[in-house]
Amino acid sequence: MKLGELAPHELARRLADKGVRIRTGPFVSEIRSSIAALAPPLNLLYSDYLLADDEGFADFHVVLRRPRSLRRWFGPQVLFEFEGNATFLPLPLNQVFPMLEWGLNWCVSAHAHQFLIIHAAAVARADGLVAILPAPPGSGKSTLCAGLVSRGWRLLSDELTLLDPSTGLVHALARPISLKNASIDVMRRYAPQLVQSPAVRDTVKGTVAHVKVPSADIERVDEPAKPAWIVFPRWQANSAAQLTAHSRGQAFMGLADQSFNYITLGQQGFDTLARLIDTTSCYDFTYSQLDDAIDTFNRLPIPQ
């Protein structure tokens, strides 16, 4: 059963009661909340995801609730609890959905050590080969990722690239793409067919909105894919799309720096990352126009 098959009132009731268990790639997340504002964006963005069995195993049990304090009445807030513990400082109540997304990212990055987890987007071309886009905030990673997805690339992940140490393949999460600030309107104009959540203003990351993952990508979420390119993107006003070779050694260190658990995995982390570098081509990429960027990505040569 998919989440979208629940009537809105039934979704709200289940969230407040025993919770809903959503499958996102290799993980099942049990989400509970009696905050009414959570159900609409969840219904909008997660309607195509499968619900897991209520009695089965869930990797993460999370609750979003209002703190038991005077703030309940004055400047209401929301708390994210993981396994019964508040993991972050509370946020304003209107940020309940971004907090869920950020919290779920944390659940994966802090616990899923069966993967080497890199802070990077991962998208697959029609031939099935994956481009990994590691980049700091503000580099245009998510905008580029959303642009590629809007033009037929398959989304594996916008934020967390999951590398399987035993196979070297990238596993998909296919959770909503997080857009920030100017990127929100850029993508509304560039890809009006993509479903976006209402923008939430004044978060720690500025204004944020989330893009719904195409249903075809959610259906293929259990298909791992082969990485072929590591591309470090950078949006720069008025620049032509330019792809230049990036030293493999520096790419290795860049990815290690962007990994959440490279150190935790020790030798296995090194071996996994080294294998990734062995089998991919590494580039720096500067762009200003999405059409040019997508054209460049469509023509990325297959590594020998």
Place this chain on the structure above:
Amino acid sequence: MAKQWRIAPQLELSLRCWEDECALYVSPSGNTHILPRDLGVALQQLQRAPCRVESLAETAGLPLSLFAERLSALKQLGLIEVDTV
């Protein structure tokens, strides 16, 4: 007897080299380093057996004085030591 160098005996090194750089993982410290390829190749040579600096420099194709200077970086990192056996 001429001085030989060896990998510090308590260490296990993993190396992967690409073009002109090598990534080095050091166990048990868990540290990762990026090295110029010639130093990576020198470490690979030392992994096989202790060596004199002259032999390492010859493999790297560098003048002895220059290579000895670069090798001192590995000593400072505690990766190699004089072979006292």
